[in-house]
Amino acid sequence: MLTADQKAANQNAADQNAREDTQEAAQGNAWGYETSTGLAFTHEDIVDPHFQACAPYYLDALDSVGVQPGWHVLDAGCGSGAFLPRLADLVGPEGRVSALDLAEENAALAAERMRDRPARARLTVRQGSLLQLPYADGTFDAVWCANTTQYLDDAELTRVLAELRRVTRPGGRVAVKDVDGTLSTVRPADPFLITDFFRKGAESPGYARQLLRGRDLYRWLRAAGFTSVRQRTILMEFHAPLSPAALRFYGNACARFARQATRAGMPGDWAPFLDPDDPAGPLRDPNGYISEGNVIAIGTA
Structure with a gap:
């Protein structure tokens, strides 16, 4: 039988989940970690640890x-500026x-990051949209666009690639790096748990479907008019003990993911993932393992 304190803790947890459900429903987004843009997984609390974990690959x-x-290079969708140094x-x-991000707070963080470094290059950071870049034609020798196209639907991706090509000089390079959700797996656990989660979400247009689009980037660059397009897929692997x-x-x-899958009634054993600090969780297991796929596609304007 539960004690009064346990009942109270359970009720508090249920109330918290209900509040979050209501907030997510109002935002139309159940993924979490949004910036002021409302885009999932763009907040510095999740983006910066991701970069730190994956820095050698990135x-x-x-x-x-x-x-x-x-060269004059644009970091298109710079986030909090991890690639700028x-x-x-x-x-x-x-x-x-030059660096640009849709979230005003990210642009401010990126500028602040570089203020603490010795001057190595002239740097300008501003807020703006990739859908309508605030730069003249042929401004840049190269464009770097990382972890950004996953937030664009197909029509937006076409428009953004046209903008990246427009602001790059003839013969300049545009590089797009993003996730390939088909390579995500965790062990010890059902190795298809996360990919099945993405596939289920991808049944309707939205973020999940865009996470599975990565290995098609080369086709999108070709369709946008880039030449000499090359692409490679990067498997990022992490074995226990995982870094902090x-x-x-x-x-x-x-x-x-586990909370979202559980609330949606998706199949799979998500319970071991609900508490990220659980010492018995899969990622803290002596045989723990997780992988993530990334793709980089590079074309010539």
Whole structure:
């Protein structure tokens, strides 16, 4: 029999879930971690741990673009600015870096991040939309667009790629890096739990469907008029013991998926993921493992 304190704790948890359900329904978004834009998984509390966990993979992808010293590069959808230090190093003191993000608070965070670094390149950060870039034609030698196209529906993706091509000089490069949800798996657990979750969500247009679009990016760049398009898929793997940053990101992300799946009545054993701090959770298991896929597609304007 439950004690009075346990009953009260259960009721408080139920009330909290009800409040969150109401808030999510009002926002039309059950994924969580939104910025002021309302886009899921864009808040610094989730984005920064993700970058920290995946930094070696992410920076290797950026380095493969071939950014040269002295170039003017746009970070389109810069978030809180995690890629800006490496971009500044790549273009050097003779180069320039421009950064743009839809969320005003992210643009402010990105500018603040670079204020704490020695001057390595001229940098301008501003708020704005990729759907209508506030730059003249042919402004940039290269464009870097990471973890951003997942928030665009098909029509928006077509429009954004046209904008990225417009602001890149002839012969310049546009690189788009984003997630490939088909490679997400956790063990020890049903290895198809997360991919089945995405597939179920992808039955209707929206974020889940866009998370499964990554490996088609090369086709989208070709359709947008880019030439010499090349693409590679990156499998990011994390074995126990996971780093604190990986535990923080993947634990919170899986817990969010588990809550959403449970409320929607989706099949699968999601209970072990509900508490990201549970020492018995899959990610903290001695044989714990999680993988995530990313894709980078690079084309010439």
